[in-house]
Amino acid sequence: MKTMSLLMASFFVFSTVSLARMVEREETTVIVIHHSATEQGDVDSFRRHHVGVNGWNDIGYHYVITKDGEIQPGRAEHLQGAHARTGRDFNRNPFSLGVVFVGHSEYNEEQLRSMVVLLADLCQRYKINPLDLSEKGGIQGHHEECPGVDLDILRSLTARLLIQKLF
Numbered sequence: 224m225k226t227m228s229l230l231m232a233s234f235f236v237f238s239t240v241s242l243a244r245m246v247e248r249e250e251t252t253v254i255v256i257h258h259s260a261t262e263q264g265d266v267d268s269f270r271r272h273h274v275g276v277n278g279w280n281d282i283g284y285h286y287v288i289t290k291d292g293e294i295q296p297g298r299a300e301h302l303q304g305a306h307a308r309t310g311r312d313f314n315r316n317p318f319s320l321g322v323v324f325v326g327h328s329e330y331n332e333e334q335l336r337s338m339v340v341l342l343a344d345l346c347q348r349y350k351i352n353p354l355d356l357s358e359k360g361g362i363q364g365h366h367e368e369c370p371g372v373d374l375d376i377l378r379s380l381t382a383r384l385l386i387q388k389l390f
């Protein structure tokens with residue numbers, strides 16, 4: 224009987240934890256860009272790592288930009304990601320989308336082009352100003368070395384594409 228209630232108790236603790244991990248995001252005001260810090264990889268390999276090694280319910284990122292410049296969807300867009308708990312003194316997961324470049328601070332032209340296309344699409348749909356530099360708005364990096372690319376260039380290219388899309 225004692226064993227049974229212990230089992231039940233641990234079951235409830237476990238199910239609460241895993242449910243808490245897959246919550247819907249209530250707002251989307253930021254796009255956080257990352258690098259994978261790996262030479263290769265795609266949505267399947269990152270998902271295997273995040274689920275199998277980290278023990279998460281799904282891949283932490285919402286989109287992956289492969290070395291070929293392919294835009295691969297990861298975690299469902301409306302769900303809270305697992306990618307920006309660190310990097311600032313507050314957790315950005317509850318209000319951000321996470322996008323990752325495959326690579327280590329250097330990206331090819333296909334990847335940069337795809338990133339701008341994706342950013343413009345997300346900015347349009349979530350009404351994010353790509354030039355917003357506020358603490359909880361716009362396009363942000365994860366931390367100083369991640370993604371290791373000049374974000375101002377990405378911001379202005381995104382703004383330019385967005386204007387072309389709107390007019």
Ligand SMILES: [Zn+2]
Pocket residue numbers: 256257258365366369370
């Ligand atoms: Zn990162």
